[in-house]
Amino acid sequence: MxxxxxxxxxxxxxxxxxxxxxxxxxxxxxxxxxxxxxxxxxxxxxxxxxxxxxxxxxxxxxxxxxxxxxxxxxxxxxxxxxxxxxxVPVRQASGEYRTHAWEVLRDVAPGERLTYAQYAERTGRPAAVRAAAGACALNAAALFVPCHRVLRTDGTLGGFRYGLETKERLLRREASAFTL
Known part of the structure; x- marks a missing residue:
């Protein structure tokens, strides 16, 4: 390591x-x-x-x-x-669903924002909204597995291990790249 x-x-x-x-x-x-x-x-x-x-x-x-x-x-x-x-290759381990959910997160494009419900749907389990949120919360490889691109259903930021200010700056930075 x-x-x-x-x-x-x-x-x-x-x-x-x-x-x-x-x-x-x-x-x-x-x-x-x-x-x-x-x-x-x-x-x-x-x-x-x-x-x-x-x-x-x-x-x-x-x-x-x-x-x-x-x-x-x-x-x-x-x-x-x-x-x-x-x-960059990433390796995380957990149960089958969470491991799959992390792989799905890697396909969320910069500038794209998903709600937890949309994220759960992308994992193939639309009813697993809490499990999808749990995958974000337990993601060890921030930025490489972009959990910051997932928001609450009402559009608010939700949580982020490294602070909501950092999450907001990341989202703003990615959004501005697509509006220039």
């Missing part, structure tokens, strides 16, 4: 990645957690225990790490390429 924190216009952004070699079960180098904080321990706590590499068996980074790609994607995002984070 490797960690890096960079400065962004929305504050410090920390990324935790795994440099595991590719495996038949979908493993490999990927972002495991990320968010607008400089507290890496709080992000490690969000990573499913099955994905946390053992401290006794650290994996050295390769010459071009997933963290390099992730940092480049975050910088590109803030430079206006709001699709860049979707090109």
């Amino acid at each position: 490797h960690v890096i924190t960079i400065d962004t216009p929305d504050g410090p952004f920390t990324i935790i990645g795994s440099e595991a070699p590719p495996s038949p079960d979908g493993g490999g180098a990927a972002v495991l957690a990320s968010g607008w904080t400089d507290d890496a321990a709080s992000l490690v706590a969000l990573i499913h225990r099955s994905l946390r590499p053992s401290d006794a068996d650290p994996r050295p980074p390769s010459s071009a790490t997933v963290l390099d790609d992730a940092v480049e994607a975050v910088v590109a995002y803030y430079d206006g390429d709001h699709h860049a984070p979707a090109r």
Whole structure:
């Protein structure tokens, strides 16, 4: 597990990645957690225990790490390429529905806003609105899995682990890219 924190216009952004070699079960180098904080321990706590590499068996980074790609994607995002984070591999684990819901979130385009009900419908389970909201709340890989694009049915922001001000700035930044 490797960690890096960079400065962004929305504050410090920390990324935790795994440099595991590719495996038949979908493993490999990927972002495991990320968010607008400089507290890496709080992000490690969000990573499913099955994905946390053992401290006794650290994996050295390769010459071009997933963290390099992730940092480049975050910088590109803030430079206006709001699709860049979707090109970086992410690995999260949970139950079948939540894992699927996170994959669905990755397909929500920059500038697009969904309600929790619309998000639940996209997951194939329209009645699972609370489960869809739970997937957003437990998303460990903020920005790379864009839970900030999901709003309450009445159009209000709802919650966001990194503060409603950050969520609002992200949405405004993405919307302005499509109105220029």
